[in-house]
Structures are given as C-alpha cells and as structure tokens.
Amino acid sequence: MMNLDKLREQALQEWKEIKYPKIPIITVGSATCGRAAGALDVLSAIKTKLEENSIQARVFEVGCIGMCYGEVMIEVTLSSTPPILYHQVNTDIAQKIIEEHLLHNKILVNHVLGTRDHLKYEGINPFSEHPFFKNQVRIALRNCGIIDPENINHYLANEGYKGIEKALSLNPIEVIEEIKKSGLRGRGGGGFPTGTKWDFCYKSDSDKKYLICNADEGDPGAFMDRSLLEGDPHSVLEGMLIGAYAIGANEGYIYVRAEYPLAITRLKIAIKQMEEVGLLGDSILGSNFSFKVKIKEGAGAFVCGEETALIASIEGKRGMPRSRPPFPAEKGLWEKPTIINNVETLANVSAILIKDAEWYSSYGTDNSKGTKTFALAGKVNHTGLIEVPMGMTLNNIIFNIGGGIPHDKKFKAVQTGGPSGGCIPSTELDLPVDYDSLASVGSIMGSGGMVVMDEETCMVDIARYFLDFTQKESCGKCVPCRLGTKQLLLMLEKITQGKGEMQDLTLLYNLAEKVKSGSLCGLGQTAPNPILTTLKYFRDEYILHIQDKVCPAKVCKNLIYFKIDPDKCKACALCFKACPVNAIKGAVKQVHVIEQDKCIKCGVCLEVCPPKFNAVLKLSGEEEPKNE
Amino acid sequence: MDGEVKTVSADNSERSELIPILQEVQETEGFLSEKSLEKISKSLNISQTEIYAVATFYSQFKFTPPARHKIKICLGTACHVKGGEKVLEAVKRTLKLENEDTTPDLEYSVERVACIGCCALAPCATIDDHVYAKLTPNKIQHIITEMEG
Numbered sequence A: 001m002m003n004l005d006k007l008r009e010q011a012l013q014e015w016k017e018i019k020y021p022k023i024p025i026i027t028v029g030s031a032t033c034g035r036a037a038g039a040l041d042v043l044s045a046i047k048t049k050l051e052e053n054s055i056q057a058r059v060f061e062v063g064c065i066g067m068c069y070g071e072v073m074i075e076v077t078l079s080s081t082p083p084i085l086y087h088q089v090n091t092d093i094a095q096k097i098i099e100e101h102l103l104h105n106k107i108l109v110n111h112v113l114g115t116r117d118h119l120k121y122e123g124i125n126p127f128s129e130h131p132f133f134k135n136q137v138r139i140a141l142r143n144c145g146i147i148d149p150e151n152i153n154h155y156l157a158n159e160g161y162k163g164i165e166k167a168l169s170l171n172p173i174e175v176i177e178e179i180k181k182s183g184l185r186g187r188g189g190g191g192f193p194t195g196t197k198w199d200f201c202y203k204s205d206s207d208k209k210y211l212i213c214n215a216d217e218g219d220p221g222a223f224m225d226r227s228l229l230e231g232d233p234h235s236v237l238e239g240m241l242i243g244a245y246a247i248g249a250n251e252g253y254i255y256v257r258a259e260y261p262l263a264i265t266r267l268k269i270a271i272k273q274m275e276e277v278g279l280l281g282d283s284i285l286g287s288n289f290s291f292k293v294k295i296k297e298g299a300g301a302f303v304c305g306e307e308t309a310l311i312a313s314i315e316g317k318r319g320m321p322r323s324r325p326p327f328p329a330e331k332g333l334w335e336k337p338t339i340i341n342n343v344e345t346l347a348n349v350s351a352i353l354i355k356d357a358e359w360y361s362s363y364g365t366d367n368s369k370g371t372k373t374f375a376l377a378g379k380v381n382h383t384g385l386i387e388v389p390m391g392m393t394l395n396n397i398i399f400n401i402g403g404g405i406p407h408d409k410k411f412k413a414v415q416t417g418g419p420s421g422g423c424i425p426s427t428e429l430d431l432p433v434d435y436d437s438l439a440s441v442g443s444i445m446g447s448g449g450m451v452v453m454d455e456e457t458c459m460v461d462i463a464r465y466f467l468d469f470t471q472k473e474s475c476g477k478c479v480p481c482r483l484g485t486k487q488l489l490l491m492l493e494k495i496t497q498g499k500g501e502m503q504d505l506t507l508l509y510n511l512a513e514k515v516k517s518g519s520l521c522g523l524g525q526t527a528p529n530p531i532l533t534t535l536k537y538f539r540d541e542y543i544l545h546i547q548d549k550v551c552p553a554k555v556c557k558n559l560i561y562f563k564i565d566p567d568k569c570k571a572c573a574l575c576f577k578a579c580p581v582n583a584i585k586g587a588v589k590q591v592h593v594i595e596q597d598k599c600i601k602c603g604v605c606l607e608v609c610p611p612k613f614n615a616v617l618k619l620s621g622e623e624e625p626k627n628e
Numbered sequence B: 001m002d003g004e005v006k007t008v009s010a011d012n013s014e015r016s017e018l019i020p021i022l023q024e025v026q027e028t029e030g031f032l033s034e035k036s037l038e039k040i041s042k043s044l045n046i047s048q049t050e051i052y053a054v055a056t057f058y059s060q061f062k063f064t065p066p067a068r069h070k071i072k073i074c075l076g077t078a079c080h081v082k083g084g085e086k087v088l089e090a091v092k093r094t095l096k097l098e099n100e101d102t103t104p105d106l107e108y109s110v111e112r113v114a115c116i117g118c119c120a121l122a123p124c125a126t127i128d129d130h131v132y133a134k135l136t137p138n139k140i141q142h143i144i145t146e147m148e149g
C-alpha cells in the first residue's frame, strides 16, 4: 500500500515555516461570522498597509476559532515573538497592529486575547487559559481557526489522513469495532451509536452502497456544521472515507444547505485536492478501496434534514419522509443500503481513527462519550461556537464559558435542540449535558443549538415562535403534524394576543401529546417539545397572559404599551422625530406624549431616547393611560 | 399533458439531476419561468406537473422575477430572542409592504430566513450580499432610506 509519507513531509516543512517563520505570518479568521464582522475589510486593510510599508509577510485566511463575539480575530507570528492572537479588530486597529507589532515589535496589549500554543510571553497568557477556552476540549473542531482550510498541506501536517491510512491497514470489521468501542453516537440529533449503524449496513448484502454526509443543518439557531465545513472540510471528508471503507460504499454524497455558499466552495476545493493526491477515486492509496463523492445542494426545506426525506431529495423528488423500517442502512438511496451521518459525527470519526477509541472514550459520561459542539447564542456574553466534554453542567457552559448574562439581567431558561427541543429552567442548571440527562427534562441534545434566554424573553412567545417554524416546515404528509401543529400555533397565538382562556392550557397539552405520539417522522414527533417544556416549567407565565393579560417579559405586543415619563422627558424631540407613525405629540420644550390609539408598539421611541434621560417606559399590566 | 410522459425508472440518474438543473436555471435567470420549465420537462422527459410538484416543495425556488435588492431578515432563534421580528416589521413599514413581499416596482423584496450563522451579532439581516449585524428598527429604517437615496 502507498502512504502519504512523502506528501506529509513536505506539508510538515510548510507548516514549520508558519510556526517558526522567517517572515511575519498573519492569519485572519474569515468564516461567515468573521466576514459579517468585517473580516474581509480587515484583510484588505492589512494587505494595503503591508504594501505601503514594503513589508514582506504571509497573510492567509483561517476558519472560525469559535469566539464569535470577539470577531474580527487576527493572529500575528514573527520570528522573534510567538503567535499572538488579537480580537475585536477593525480596519484601523489592524493597520495599527502592523505598524506597532510588525514594524516596532510592540504588542498592542489592549487588543490581545492571548498567545497560542501554551506559550507565555511578556506577561501575556496563553489564550487557552481564557475562561472561554479553558474548559473546552476541541476534537471535532481541532483545526478550526488554526489551519488554512483551503490548503490540504495544513491538514496533512496536523495528522490529517492518518486515520484513513490506519483504517486501510485494518479490515472493515476492525474499523467498525473501533468506532463501537469509542462509544461515538450520532451528532445529528438522534444519538444513535455510529458503529452499530455501520455494522447493519456492512451486513446488508448489496452490489452497491452509499454514504451520505448530512450537512443540511436545519435548526434555526445553530451553525456548528457550517463552521466545521468552513474551517476544516478535510476532517469531515476523511471521516467519510473511513465510513465508506467500513460499510463497503464506493459512492458518497454531501447534502449541504444552499445557504452555506462558503462551506460549499471550501468543500469543492478540498475534494479537488484529494483527487489530486489520490485520496479519492480508484484504488485509494494503492488499496482496492475506491470512493468518489458528489455535492448536492439543498433547496430550502427543513424536513430534508431527516434522513429519508434527504434521500428523496437527492433522488430528485419532493423531500418527504417515509416510515421506517426499512432503515436506510438496508434500503436507502435508490433502494440500496445507505449510511447517513452528520458532519460532526464524521469529524469525530477521523479523530478517533487518528488517535484511538480508548482516548476518545476517556471523555464524556457512561452513555455519552466524547465531546459535543454547541452554538452558544442569545442572551449570553460570550456567544460563539464551543466544544465541551459530554457531561459538563449547563451552569458551567453558560456562566463560565459563556461568561453569564449581559447587563446583569436574570437568567430565565436555556433552549437546546432547536424546534425539536425544550426550554430548561434555572432550577435544572446543574444538569450534566448528555443525551439521557437532557431527555430526562423533556428536551433533547439535538444538533447543538443552545440559546440562552433572560427575563426579557417571553416563554409563551418562544413556544409560539418554534411552532410557527415547525408548522411552516411540516411537509404535510401526515395529518397529526400538518393539522396538529397548525392548531397548536393558533392556540399559542390566541394566548400571546391576550385572548386565551384557562381551558386552552389543557387543550394545548392534550393536543401536544397527540401530535408527539401520532406523527410520522421526527419533525412532528418533537415539534410539541417547546410547548410541553414551557407548560411544565413556565406555567405561571401562561396563566399571567390568560388571566391577568400581562406579558411579564414585555414582549407580546397586544399586552404591552409605551409611555413617556413626564418627569424624565426633556423634550428633546428625538422620539418625536423618529416615530414612524407620528404617534408622539409635543414640540421642542414641550413634554412628549404618546397617542395610544396611533401607537403601533414598534419600540423606536424607546430605542432613540437617550440613556441619560431614559424617559420611555415599556409597561404591561399597569393601567393604560387614556389619550388626553 | 401530451400523454408521452415516461416515468423515469427509480435509479435513473437523470431524475436526480432535476433539482440541480432547477437550481442552475434559477441562478442564471433569477427565477423559474414557464418557458424554462417547459424546456426542462422536454429534456429530462419528466412531466411539467411533476416538475412543479417538486419545485414548489422547496422554498428556494421562485416563480416570479426577483427584485433588484433582496433583503433577508434573519428570524433564527438567536435573532428572534434579540428582536428580529421588530426589524422585519420596520423593513415592511419602510417599504410600505403589507402581505406582499416585493415592492410593485420590483426594487426590493423581503424574505425571512432562519439563521445565517451570525447569531453572535444578532439580530442580523442581509441586503444583497452584505451582512448587517446588531440591527434595530431605527437602524434598518435608516439603511433602507439611504439606499432609496
């Protein structure tokens, strides 16, 4: 068998020149989140500045390191200083960094996040000691934000493709055993043991088998798979190679959301590079294993993340799920045995084969091994992409890694599992995050969305929001889901509009249980979870909406109103000018008043009222002022 | 239909080309016109009804010409929690749209999308290919008024 020794040697040489450079190395985090914060402008500002000063340096883009709230991030390595990571960089600061750090060897301490690679330098701590990173264990995300995702050499230099080399030296059963031993469970939401699933497919007798990577990522509050594909596509592709070898597939697909153009571009580049070095195609690395892979772009339907719907979609049909069994491992794409694995599952597969099962299973809990990535968002200070060992408590994730709730507001709930998951209240913050514990409180692990909510989030409105989503995305094939989610949504709308009755709560609960038990696929079976968990933990909020016509979080439009405090208003006319419907009376030096019958409750007055005056009040429950 | 419609066999790879072809046509022409659907139907030998059935299932496909500026408001969970709905309302108000989602002069269209992957900077929106982060109703109102010139 051929191996990659020669290529790897070159790659290691290239990598060494980055780690111990002769000329300055600058990397810019430019995944989607970085770009939204202006990474591409920063990149061109850096290039301009380098040119102006005739500085020779190497500049390249890397993926997301996970600290989305700190974007734009850049890293500078000189022959004389270790890698220094800067955060919250804009074009001005970037140019200043070039000026000070590159030209005068002076580090811009105010913007330093830390040093890389556990090196302490002139009082600057390694970034790995930062609270955001300290408790993380990065296995799936091992290379994200570190390597250039468009350069296969960077992946090779970081032990890349050692996993497929190892796999090819074993027989398929041994590979499957290794994955079984690692305890890896599917990261796409279902949590089914990956090795066991592969075993089924391996045992299905067929002339043709397929392996599909599910990169549809439909949870509307999650972006782990996108970051992974943008930051380290080779780790996922290597996982696909290993899986295909294990089950005996020689063709594969990656089903990617069309909304992820950068991920698609990077996958295409990676596939081409693999073909060039013989990691795709016939007789891979000289073995008798052949594999090719195609990219299929999704066309915007949440249900297509479900495996049987996904198969229908690849076949060119409407993406409707069908009942299982038969499971795809027996009858999948074009009726052939097919394995569908999530992006993160596959990135873990390559890591496991590169190291070994024992190492992997040393992380996590009894029934949930390894790590899990989460897209941490909402009302939390450190929003971003994290990876933690299974079993870490919610408390640790939200308050240590996440840095707590902004503006000293009170934590109310955390939502995991997206539209299929539930809202977990503060009383459960000590819950370890693993498949079984999350299920025990009515939520699910899901694919890794984790949205933090504070006192200003209305739990009835959140339930309504998710039902609005699932109702729209229901494919309509089965009645409980198609009609049930619609009725559930209507009831929730009624309550948030202040028109609910107490009996609605019983009705809501009963129907939710019916939709859960009667639906055909996971979409309908889990759609009621947001309702059931909020009913269980936040029933008092429902009752306030119904009996007192009060929205305690002051979100539900029909139950709130705005008022200008005459004692605080300085008659500056800002709100008066900004109101889109001219509902504010007053003039300069004449205290402003909101005409309630004209007010559309858009909140613009509250937004523009200068904080030093703070004269606009948002109220719910108190008696509404009459128009004067 | 003309009765000539052949059913394509289950593992016919042509059938699996349908969605990629529709995607390509939409990419180049901006939407799926009746004419292009007719063409696709002939070349793939799949009935037009069937093509419609597939295309209408996916939210990506549009059957009317696109507006010049596409505004996409993120209503993913993070953006919802941080007030994305108010941003959407402000856009519709500024463009004087009620139930429709495209202005009559085809200058602007408004669409709600789920998570564009910038949750950390919520609420966000994209206008054409540019991402706008940390929006408020007032901010987006100004951005649009400025675009209108």
Ligand SMILES: Cc1cc2nc3c(=O)[nH]c(=O)nc-3n(C[C@H](O)[C@H](O)[C@H](O)COP(=O)(O)O)c2cc1C
Binding pocket: A185, A186, A187, A188, A189, A190, A191, A192, A194, A214, A215, A216, A217, A218, A219, A302, A303, A304, A305, A306, A307, A308, A340, A341, A342, A343, A345, A346, A447, A521, A522, A523
């Ligand atoms: C409505 C619905 C949406 C889903 N969306 C996704 C998705 O976006 N990505 C994903 O990997 N799995 C998704 N799944 C789970 C898949 O059906 C399947 O279990 C998974 O891709 C298997 O891979 P794994 O074993 O590696 O987790 C979804 C399931 C349902 C019911």
Ligand code: FES
Binding pocket: A220, A221, A222, B074, B075, B076, B077, B078, B079, B080, B114, B115, B116, B117, B118, B119, B120, B122, B123, B124
């Ligand atoms: S929810 Fe809006 S970007 Fe993620």
